[in-house]
Amino acid sequence: MVVAVVAVAAIVIGGAVGYVLMTQDDEVKSLRLATTTSTYDSGLLDYILPVFENKSGCKVDVIAVGSGQAIRLGTDGDVDVLLVHSPAAERDFVAAGYGESRTLVMYNNFVIVGPSGDPLDTKNSKNASDAFKKIYDNGTAGLAKFVSRADDSGTYSKELTIWSTLGYNKSQVEVFPSSWYIQSGQGMGAVLDMSEELDAYTLSDDATLYQRMSENIIPHLNMTYSGDSALFNQYSVIPVNSSIHTHVNHIVALAFKDWLVSEAGQELIASYEKYGHQLFFPNATPQTASIGSHSTSGAMGIGVEVVSRASACCPMQCTSRWTSDSVR
Amino acid sequence: MLDVTLLSLYVSGMATILGSAIGIPLGALIGLKEFGGKGAVKTLTYTLYGFPPVLSGLVVYYIFSRSGPLGDFGILFTPTAMIIAETLLVIPLVTGITITSVVEVDRSIKDTVKALGASPRQSIITVMREAWVGLVMACMIGFGRVIAEVGAAYLVGGNIDGETRVLTTAIMLETRMGHFEWAMSLGIVLLSVALMVFLFLRLLQEREML
16 A cells, blocks of 8 residues: 555656656746846836837746845846846946846936925935934934835945945944834835834835825825935846856847847836836936947947847747847 | 636645655654654654745755756746745645554554454555545645745745746735735635635545545
């Protein structure tokens, strides 16, 4: 009896392993993109990716995690390309050799959010540092609270940068009293929800804030201070270095990067509106195409060659091509 | 939503089947055979009831990451990785409950079976038959554990839309975006699915189909 059961178990497991090994070499090689939860939750990718997928014939698999984890996925070679917004960490990633290049794509803004009525009058601050100083002074006096991401996110990096202008480095920030400085370790949406519950101030990207506001999830919060160029939130696209991780879908990663910064891609990003606002502002500098023996300058120069080499990795025929007037 | 539900059933179902295929024979072996260190093995099995799903996910992630030892299979961020991580959660549960059922049955019918002149092989078969109710219970509990878990599925699956999104990770996503009502309804769908599976397993339990 035991023999029979063991035999069945062996067959089932053998079958499963065989299935796994046989299905590993899919002809469909999709592009694996790691991005942050705030980027994903804004809905931008659901809007722009179908256009790229249609043009290239390649499917894009999006994995949305925190910035730190996204960069780790790139370091380990578990994804092909990153779209993140954490400039310091990105530079380290490229400098360490895991990222092939860092290309600016678009930006939006961080804003300071607080209880409606803005009891600390952060709205009338000289700059972001000044607003943070008001929060710090009132916090330590027991008159205000601040909820921090306290994770590896781009938002947290920005927050730390502002604290550093006031002379506080990361280890000092980490020991701010928890009576007013709440280190949540959560995503942006959850932090806003927490700030709503605690009548606290926080730093948020504007897209997540608009989303929460438009769905009336945070009726007691409002944007208070904004506009300082220090609150600029830069997004970049970084293909994973194929010399270190030879298996990555490099051609399609480059095609994706080129498309994002092409005139078509940039226009599409600018056209994305939600909650009554344009959420992302394209700011790529004119690029030379990544692939091709001819160099084409200008944002229009996305070579036909890029498209056809990309489709070599994807199962479908390309039915359309990028506009490529300036291809030589 | 249908593809998410079907994927949940597929991943957790496969994990339960594989986990039980390993756990039932293993549990029977541990329960019925005498060997040195048996007590320690049983204790370890019961301890692993508390094996955190997210830790199982982390272990599988480490092993199957491109930078890990078995990275070349490219299993990460596919349902296969999710099945492996969930199978690791099912095995200790099914093994442990099988041990308990089998030992209990063995104790109560051992003398009767011997008196009726059964050979060792026949007595094992009889024990397993009598323990049927407990074995199905083991599978039910194993399935319950993995249909409900989110840590492993999120970590090794990546919650990729159309590929590795299951009910639990979808609930995480919707909650993260503040869509609490929608997340709640996904939860109710999950419970309904679990209910149907358990009803089916209950039928099996009572019919004694072996």
